[in-house]
Amino acid sequence: MSGHRVPYAPATGCSPAGQGSVARREAPALSTLSVRLLAGCLVLLLLVLSWLVPLVSADGGPTQDEVNAVARKLFCPVCENTPLDVCPTEACQQWREVIRSQLAEGRSEAEILDYFAHLYGDSVLAEPPPRQWAAWLLPVLIVVAGTSALAYWLRRWARPVAVSVEETRAESIPESDPYLERLERELAEWDR
């Protein structure tokens, strides 16, 4: 069930540091982090090995649609901006395998997303989690600021003012200007 095997050395398991995930959030104690990373590496390594054995889960495990339902909410950090459920690279197939096995273990979607976000940073999530509150706050600020600015200007402009220069000039043209009459006539002709 596989295409061509790409000789690929992605940061799927063992070099998450390259993805800048070490320094994320409130910097958990380094030891727990590295234990977690090590565990992640081991799980991935096992999965990569198991992947080399052809596997078709005909035994009633999670369906591919169930795997994709989770995968489409993830992006691997290697392939630029391709959702995980459709990315054709080998690295992404391995990620999907991780999702499959976690689903088989009975983990929920939220837990799996959290697992990947923990290992690789929040950038892998299709939608930023609440802890990235700035991402959600900024657009609200933009809309509020824009609307207030517009409301301010509307109020200023709606205030009546003295006759403007343009109108004064227009009034200084005598009513019975033959040229103006002709112009109006021609304009009227034109508009028909």
Add this chain to the structure above:
Amino acid sequence: MLADVGAIALLLAFAAAVYAVGAAVVGARGGPRDALWTASARNALIAVWPLLTVSCGAMLWLLLAGDFQIEYVASVPSRAMPAYLKAAALWGGQAGSLLFWAWVAGTFSALVMLRKWDADRPLLPYVIAISAVTELFFIGLVIFVETPFSKLGFVPADGSGLNPLLRHPGMIIHPPTLYLGYVGFTVPYAFGMAALISGRLSDEWIRASRRWALIAWLFLSLGLVLGGRWAYDVLGWGGYWAWDPVENAALLPWLTGTAFLHSIIIQEKRGMLKAWNMVLITLTYGLVILGTFLTRSGIISSVHAFARSAIGPLFFGLIAVMSVFSIRWLLLRRDSLRAEHRLDAILSRETAFLLNNLLFLTITASVLVGTLFPLITELVAGEKITLRVGWYNQVVGPQLAALVLLMGMCPLLSWRRASARRLGRAFWLPFLLSVLLVALLALRGLRSAGALAGLGMSAFVGLTTLLEFWYGARARRRSKGENYLVALNQVIVRNRRRYGGLMVHLAVVLMAIGIAGSYFLQQETQATVRRGETLSLGGFTLLYEGLSERRESDELVISEATVSVYRDQQLVTVLRPRRDFYPLSGQPVTIPAVRSTVSEDFYVILVGWEQMGEDQATFKVYLNPLINWLWAGSVLFVVGTLVAAWPDRRARPALVSAYRPSAVIARRTSSA
């Protein structure tokens, strides 16, 4: 040898552009003999174009002939590539694309120089200077930083070949279209700055540059749509827009450019928003440069950012200098930019236009924040957080919907003061019909709230827009006695700007239907099937018939599956989804196979296969309802823009045959 010709032509073009800037600055003093300097500057700027053409032509020849001693030729095309791709390699790499960019800019500048300058000659020296400075920047990049003609010390046997994802006929048309759109906005910017600096702040500059802005905007729109279509046809993820940083980079100037095209209407009709229009065109030009910067510097990684280099700071410098320059002149002229009129009522078309501008600007700011978020978070928190499609859809989606809704109301509001009663009369019929449509769809089993809202809104806006055409044709039929078709045609021809604009609005409605349908109603499934087994989705059944593998060339292996598609036990079509594999770069490209109709696309991707044991393959299948409305809308979009931009050949000067002196009337006639 040919490379030397190209390089020398570049140097000459640089010299000509430098001279053009200098002579234009002297010409701008406005003395009696300075006009000669302006004329000379104009000739110099025109001369830049043939020089750049020689340079681009030389590069094209080198690419087609495969002269791999040239570093650029060795790095982009390869022998096995078809000729059209070798030619397209001109914009397939960093140095070449900058050279091509300079050429496109040169073409625009030369065309602007050749227009009729009678009425607005005082703007000419400034327009020359600003166009030439932009030219200088890009030619300078190509001469001093990214040199397309530099040679290697040896001759490689073959080039490294274009990125497999780019080996597609779309490569011929999509990048040049975008470049035309991008670069085209230099022209209205140059006119705007010319008006600011010369102090000639009537709508002269807008009338002179409106059509250029419209053409640039058309190409930018076309480039965006073509990119979407290309992604849909090739990238194999069932979609057309991924909020990729480079897609965003092209969308940003489109957004501000669209706001500009709308808000200049207020300036022409009501003498308001003069300063704001200057801000908008400056912003658009700035976003064009920023977009180029984002794409070329690789500061934000993306599928498109095929090269990373040190040109980033130079672009940043250009943006900074340009912003300071524009803001300085804007502040100096702020007194002359005051509005000639006040807002008469809150409920008026003016307000609707302002709301339109607000929405375009908040969308721009949102997309910009999203695109730059990795940079912001890296600066603030030390970690790059990339925002993905889920964020964009939730942030931008509602704002776009509001914009579409506004689009349906705006043309019905009258200038200065609109009455709520008239508005109600214009709205009740479309409103009733669209509510009926929603009810009907819901009764027929459509349960997605998003789709119901989207389709209902599209129907409402589409109907109000269509009614405008109907009212126009009916009024004309009454007054002239023409039949409806002739009347409709006459109405459009006699007011191209208005009805061309309304056609674009209709096109946007069609596109909104396509987007709402494919976004809210998309279905998908994935499964592994043995040969002879089936897979079902949304009333369709797919039967796997077999898989073949063939070696197309040393560079390309194609694995192609054959599947039959049935609907209600009837064979509808046979599809061949495939995967192209490029051994040299180790990169797979998934090419979907699609059965496309007005109501939906059945879109099949070959995900994987196994032939050693049992013959089985894995397919991912999408059902994308209504997506063709998006593409149909794009065609109407182009037609509408052309209608709006088409020159009016009626003999307008006859209007003022006998009158000259009054300033008011001169104002009116010059708008003809």
